[in-house]
Amino acid sequence: MNPVDVPFYRRVEEALGKTRMRQAVRHTSGRAMESRRAAIAELDSSDAVRDQARAIRARTLSALDQHLDTFVTNVEKNGGTVFFAETGDDAVDYIRTLARERGVKTIVKGKSMVSEEIELNPVLEADGMEVVETDLGEFIVQLDNDKPSHIVAPILHKTKEDCARVFKEKLGATDEEVAGVPQMTQLARRVLRKAFLKADMGISGVNFGVAETGSICICTNEGNGRLSTSMPRIHVAMMGMERLVPTAADLGVMLEVLGRSGTGQRLTVYSNILSGPRRPGEPDGPEEFHVVIVDNGRSEVLAGELAEILYCIRCGACLYACPVYQTIGGHAYGSVYSGPVGSVLSPALAGIHAFHELPHASTLCGACKEVCPVRIDIPRMLLRLRAKGVEAGESPQWVSLGIKVLGWIGTRPRLFGLAGRVAARVAGMAATDGWIRELPAHLAGWTATRDFPAPAKESFQERWAKRQGRSSTDRSRS
Amino acid sequence: MTPANRARMREVISRAVRTGLFPGGVGPHAAGHAHDHDHGGEPGHLTHAGTNDAGVDTLPTAAIAGTASVAPPTDGLPRRERFRAALDALAGVIHEARSIDEAADVVAAIAARLDCKELLAWSDEAMDLPGMTAALQARGLTTVDAELPQAEPARAPRLAALAQLTLGLTGADAGLADTGSVVVASGPGRSRMASLLVPVHIAVLRVDRLVDSISGLLATRGDLVAAGSNLVAITGPSRTADIEHTLSRGVHGPGEVHVILFDA
Numbered sequence: 001m002n003p004v005d006v007p008f009y010r011r012v013e014e015a016l017g018k019t020r021m022r023q024a025v026r027h028t029s030g031r032a033m034e035s036r037r038a039a040i041a042e043l044d045s046s047d048a049v050r051d052q053a054r055a056i057r058a059r060t061l062s063a064l065d066q067h068l069d070t071f072v073t074n075v076e077k078n079g080g081t082v083f084f085a086e087t088g089d090d091a092v093d094y095i096r097t098l099a100r101e102r103g104v105k106t107i108v109k110g111k112s113m114v115s116e117e118i119e120l121n122p123v124l125e126a127d128g129m130e131v132v133e134t135d136l137g138e139f140i141v142q143l144d145n146d147k148p149s150h151i152v153a154p155i156l157h158k159t160k161e162d163c164a165r166v167f168k169e170k171l172g173a174t175d176e177e178v179a180g181v182p183q184m185t186q187l188a189r190r191v192l193r194k195a196f197l198k199a200d201m202g203i204s205g206v207n208f209g210v211a212e213t214g215s216i217c218i219c220t221n222e223g224n225g226r227l228s229t230s231m232p233r234i235h236v237a238m239m240g241m242e243r244l245v246p247t248a249a250d251l252g253v254m255l256e257v258l259g260r261s262g263t264g265q266r267l268t269v270y271s272n273i274l275s276g277p278r279r280p281g282e283p284d285g286p287e288e289f290h291v292v293i294v295d296n297g298r299s300e301v302l303a304g305e306l307a308e309i310l311y312c313i314r315c316g317a318c319l320y321a322c323p324v325y326q327t328i329g330g331h332a333y334g335s336v337y338s339g340p341v342g343s344v345l346s347p348a349l350a351g352i353h354a355f356h357e358l359p360h361a362s363t364l365c366g367a368c369k370e371v372c373p374v375r376i377d378i379p380r381m382l383l384r385l386r387a388k389g390v391e392a393g394e395s396p397q398w399v400s401l402g403i404k405v406l407g408w409i410g411t412r413p414r415l416f417g418l419a420g421r422v423a424a425r426v427a428g429m430a431a432t433d434g435w436i437r438e439l440p441a442h443l444a445g446w447t448a449t450r451d452f453p454a455p456a457k458e459s460f461q462e463r464w465a466k467r468q469g470r471s472s473t474d475r476s477r478s
Numbered sequence: 479m480t481p482a483n484r485a486r487m488r489e490v491i492s493r494a495v496r497t498g499l500f501p502g503g504v505g506p507h508a509a510g511h512a513h514d515h516d517h518g519g520e521p522g523h524l525t526h527a528g529t530n531d532a533g534v535d536t537l538p539t540a541a542i543a544g545t546a547s548v549a550p551p552t553d554g555l556p557r558r559e560r561f562r563a564a565l566d567a568l569a570g571v572i573h574e575a576r577s578i579d580e581a582a583d584v585v586a587a588i589a590a591r592l593d594c595k596e597l598l599a600w601s602d603e604a605m606d607l608p609g610m611t612a613a614l615q616a617r618g619l620t621t622v623d624a625e626l627p628q629a630e631p632a633r634a635p636r637l638a639a640l641a642q643l644t645l646g647l648t649g650a651d652a653g654l655a656d657t658g659s660v661v662v663a664s665g666p667g668r669s670r671m672a673s674l675l676v677p678v679h680i681a682v683l684r685v686d687r688l689v690d691s692i693s694g695l696l697a698t699r700g701d702l703v704a705a706g707s708n709l710v711a712i713t714g715p716s717r718t719a720d721i722e723h724t725l726s727r728g729v730h731g732p733g734e735v736h737v738i739l740f741d742a
Contacts (some may be wrong), residue, residue, distance in 0.1 A: 024722070031723040051502075058503030063509055065491040072487075078704060082479040083489035136729060137720035159719050185718060185726040192730065197637055213704040223674060223716040223731025230670045230708070231723060233628075241491070250701045252696030263719065266564070266657045267692060270731065271711040275704035281666035284626040285707050293487070299494040307498035370694075375502065 001088070001117050001296075001350045008357035015332040021157045025149075025329045028156050029320045034265030036317060036371075053257045054173070054374040056250045057311035061302065067211040067244050068293065074214025076474040078276025080289040084241075088118030088296045095203070095236055095292065096123055102234060102288075104129060104200040108192075110218065110225040111135040113151055113204030113314065114238045114294050116336045119348075121201075132195040134224035136188050149330030151337065152262050154315035157329050160184070160220040182439035192224070202286070206239035207313070208254055209291070212247045215275040216291065219258060219268040226272050235274070235286040241293045242302070242310040254313060261373035262315035283284065297349035306381050309344045311374045324361050333358060340368035344381045352385065356394035359385035398423035398442075413461075420459040427455050480731040555594045557688040558739065565658030568714030568729065570735045581682055581738050582613035586735060588618055589645055596622050598676055600666030605649030605682055607740075621647075622687060624669035646672035646732070650683040651702060651709075653737070659713040660737060664706035673712060679732035683710070685741045701722035 004011070015021070040046050060067055064477040072082045085091035091114075099107065107129055109115065121142075123133045133142040137154035141147065144166045150152030155163065164178035167187060177187045204225060208217040216237050218225045229235045245251050251273075278285030301310060319325045319339030330338035335346035335355060343362060347355040359382045368378040391397060409415050430436050431454030439447045446452060484623035486591050553560075589597065599621040602610050611621055623642065627633045648668070652661040660681040664670050673679045689695050692711055696703070703709055716731030727733045 025594065028723045035723075054502040058500045061498070062495060062500040062503055064495055065488055068491060069484075069488060074704075076479065078707070082538075084479070084483050086486070095734035134730070135720070136718045140720075153723070156718055158721070160724070163721050181721050181724045181726045184721065185729055189729055193641070196730075197641055198634075210703065213700070215709075217705055221716070222718050222729035225731070226670070226674050226710065227730050230674060249693075249697040251703075252693030255696075256691065256693050265713075267654075267659060267711060268714045268716070269713050269717055271659075271692065271713070273703055273709040274707065275709070276626075276707050279665075279707050282664050282707060283624045283667070283669045284671055285664060287628055297491065299490045302491070303494035305499050308501055311502075377501070402511060455642045459528075 001336060001344065002353075003346075003350070003354045006334070008332070008334070008361070011334055012328050012361075013331040015328040018329075020159060020162075021069040021329055022327070024159045024162075026159055026326055028153065029326050030217075032153070032264065032320045036261065036320070038263075039260040039264040039266060042189070042260075047259060049253070050373055050375050052253055053313075054311065056245060056253060057313075057374050058308075060244055060246055060250075061242060062305060062312055064242065064244065064302065067246055068069070068241065069109055070211040070246075071209055071214060073242060074212065075276065075289075075291055076214070078214045078289075079279070080214065080276045080291060082291045082293060084293045084295070085243075086295045088294070091118050091292050091294050091296070092120055092123050092236065092251040095120065095238075096127060098234070098236065098290065099124060099129060100127065102200065104234070106130045106132070106195065106199045107203055108132050108134050108195050108199040108224075108228045108232060109138070109203045110201065110202070110204035110220065110228040111138055111154070113336060114205055114236050114240050114296075115203065116148065118238075118294065118296060120238075130195075132192065132199070134192050134195065134222075134228055136185065136222060136224075138465075139192065140166050143167075145357075147331060148336075149338065150316055150319055151314050151341075153341075157331065176236070179448070184477075196227045196231050199228070199232040199238065201234040201236065202230075203236045203238065205231050205241050206237050206291075208251055209239055209244045210246075210248055210251050211244055213275060215248075215273050217251060217255070218272045218274070219270070219460065220272065221263070221265075221269040223270060226270050229272065229274055230285055233286055234288040234290070235277075236290045236292060237274070238292050238294060239296050241295050241410070257373040258313055258315055261317045301348045301409065306348045308376055309341065309348055309381060311376050312341050313374060315373055317373065321367040321371045323363060324366065328361075333361065333368055340378045340382075341376075344378055344385060347385055347388075348381075352388050352392050352394065356385075356389040359383075359389065360457075368449060417459065419459045420461060422455065423457055424455045428452075479670075506533050549628065556620075557653075557690065558685060560655040561653055561658055561688055561739075563658075564656060565714060565735075565737060568658055570658060570714045570737060573738045575682075575738050575740050576742055578607055578609050578613050581607065581740060582610065582617055584736075584738050585645075585647060585680055586617040586619060592644050592678060594644045596620050596643060597647055598622055598624055598640060598643045598669060598672045599647035600649055600669060600672060604665065604667035605647075606684065607649065607682060610682075624672060626671070634694060639704075640671060641675055643676055644678055646676035646679045648672045648679070648681050649738075650681045652685065652695055652699070653683045653688045653712065654690070654692055654695065654713075655683075655688050657711075657713050658737075659692070659711045661695065661702070661709065661711045663702060664708040668706065672707055673710070674731055677732055677736040678736070679712075679729065679734040680738065681736045686691060686741050 083094050090275040117421040133139045150156040167173040167178050206216045207219045259267045277289040325339040337345045364379050573584045650660040652726045715727045715735045716729050717727045
């Protein structure tokens with residue numbers, strides 16, 4: 001997971017200039033939040049359900065070593081193969097080697113954020129394999145050489161006109177074929193069906209692994225998740241190592257909250273549970289079933305005070321709810337994982353130096369914590385990461401210098417009083433009608449879009465001194 | 479998994495859980511279950527029966543889920559009515575049948591509308607509907623062989639032929655009243671493709687197999703999960719909302735889903 005070179009504020013400026021993209025994000029986030037609210041309201045006591053889901057995540061992760069061990073045992077018992085990849089490169093190598101050995105030519109992919117994280121596609125393509133994204137949103141992203149901007153809704157940033165343009169340019173679609181969303185959907189079905197029928201390998205993500213049964217569960221609406229895990233001869237599932245639940249019963253609870261929270265559905269259309277390859281007597285299904293358990297920085301997160309971010313079930317609700325995400329969209333974050341969860345997860349996984357700006361991309365309003373189906377305290381971790389960034393020397397020099405100067409002056413009361421009086425006079429001169437409309441030099445950015453209130457004519461110390469003087473004379477009179 | 483790879487996984491993750499902070503693990507809903515794991519304890523606590531030879535499943539896997547209901551309230555309606563309402567809201571179509579003949583009539587009527595004579599179907603045993611294939615044949619419908627050969631050159635042409643079919647017919651191992659879902663397990667005579675590859679899927683669901691919810695089903699019928707290589711809860715027609723959160727049906731899976739409630 002590599003950060004982009006452009007600094008965050010430049011990426012934000014660029015995003016703010018993209019009016020159409022911002023309209024698309026606002027429009028779609030709003031609609032998603034509406035359907036989500038309705039689905040959550042159905043639950044009798046949604047808070048109790050969320051507590052329960054949270055407890056499952058907490059207790060699973062606190063004994064993750066044992067649950068993973070059981071999971072491996074049971075996947076193998078079902079006839080599957082497991083590989084533990086410590087790094088992204090280990091995972092990529094495993095899949096590339098497997099694909100080479102089996103003579104794979106075409107790979108169909110279900111949606112997998114882990115595969116984006118470890119940048120799998122370019123490596124396989126460099127080996128001459130055809131890799132086809134089959135989720136409608138991811139397919140459009142792939143055709144357009146774009147990047148997903150939301151973990152659940154990859155083309156949240158695109159309007160239907162954008163999608164129509166992509167289909168026309170890249171697939172030579174006719175006006176009729178892109179006349180509306182249903183037509184574009186059917187076009188994608190026709191094109192991708194061919195890929196499904198010829199693919200030798202299917203690669204999918206994993207929503208939940210179930211330790212006691214050695215199963216993985218994939219939640220999709222389109223059916224591409226079922227096709228890519230059922231049609232090709234080989235199925236490879238890529239699973240972030242934290243994605244486990246201990247039992248089928250626990251899976252049931254998680255499924256109740258995932259669909260409601262993610263897309264406002266009671267259940268996604270296909271809750272697809274896979275337990276090993278095709279069994280004797282079964283008419284179809286893959287001959288080989290591989291699970292790649294991906295660490296890639298997760299065990300370090302698990303070992304520390306940010307382990308809670310690994311409770312995340314990737315529903316995407318905190319992105320929809322976040323005022324910053326709604327304003328700048330997903331791409332400006334410069335990470336596979338955007339929005340509030342991404343602002344914690346990206347620096348946690350890749351190191352604070354790589355994504356030190358992201359924890360600041362928040363107003364700390366708490367909307368993310370409020371909507372989280374497993375009640376992750378994202379604001380707490382954002383603050384912790386901000387502190388870490390400063391400890392790691394990632395704050396701009398003038399900030400730490402300024403804080404030092406402030407500390408030096410602030411611990412000397414007479415000097416502090418003098419500085420306050422001087423600042424008030426200077427600022428007072430710059431103000432008209434009680435507002436400073438333009439600050440000079442480095443401070444100009446502050447007043448570019450808003451006015452700064454002029455400080456009071458008298459400082460607190462001055463007023464306090466006067467007050468004390470008055471009250472002591474009051475006392476002496478009585 | 480090679481022993482070395484597995485040992486490495488244990489080592490890396492055991493070390494991590496020893497020092498990690500896991501807030502929210504203890505609460506009213508987590509209380510009283512068998513597997514109480516204290517993450518803050520001494521390193522030795524991680525030595526565990528679950529880490530013995532592969533092939534032996536020894537980890538205490540008591541569900542953390544607890545017994546509190548996580549499903550929506552039932553409003554006092556019978557499951558059948560809730561199922562109907564939920565599937566209806568998703569644009570699924572519900573039919574009723576009291577006999578094999580009635581069920582075959584429903585299938586024949588759908589096939590006639592689609593102008594198709596062949597269908598991809600589960601075996602009679604798999605559907606638990608003895609005589610269904612014969613009843614369909616009597617109505618001019620033939621069921622094709624769903625067996626997909628494992629190896630080429632036989633595989634590709636069979637797949638291409640199956641992909642031409644319009645109609646799939648399956649049984650259902652359970653129905654979920656809250657969500658209008660049918661739950662189907664793979665197995666002998668139980669083609670995955672019959673509910674996946676075809677544009678139109680018909681599932682025959684025995685009404686006594688209706689349960690409330692996915693959480694209820696998985697809490698009580700955990701055995702279903704790994705009974706075959708695949709268990710899937712299908713909740714209405716295939717759909718997407720990727721483009722502007724606008725709903726569109728029939729993306730990759732069936733765009734039309736029918737459920738025959740079978741009450742014989």
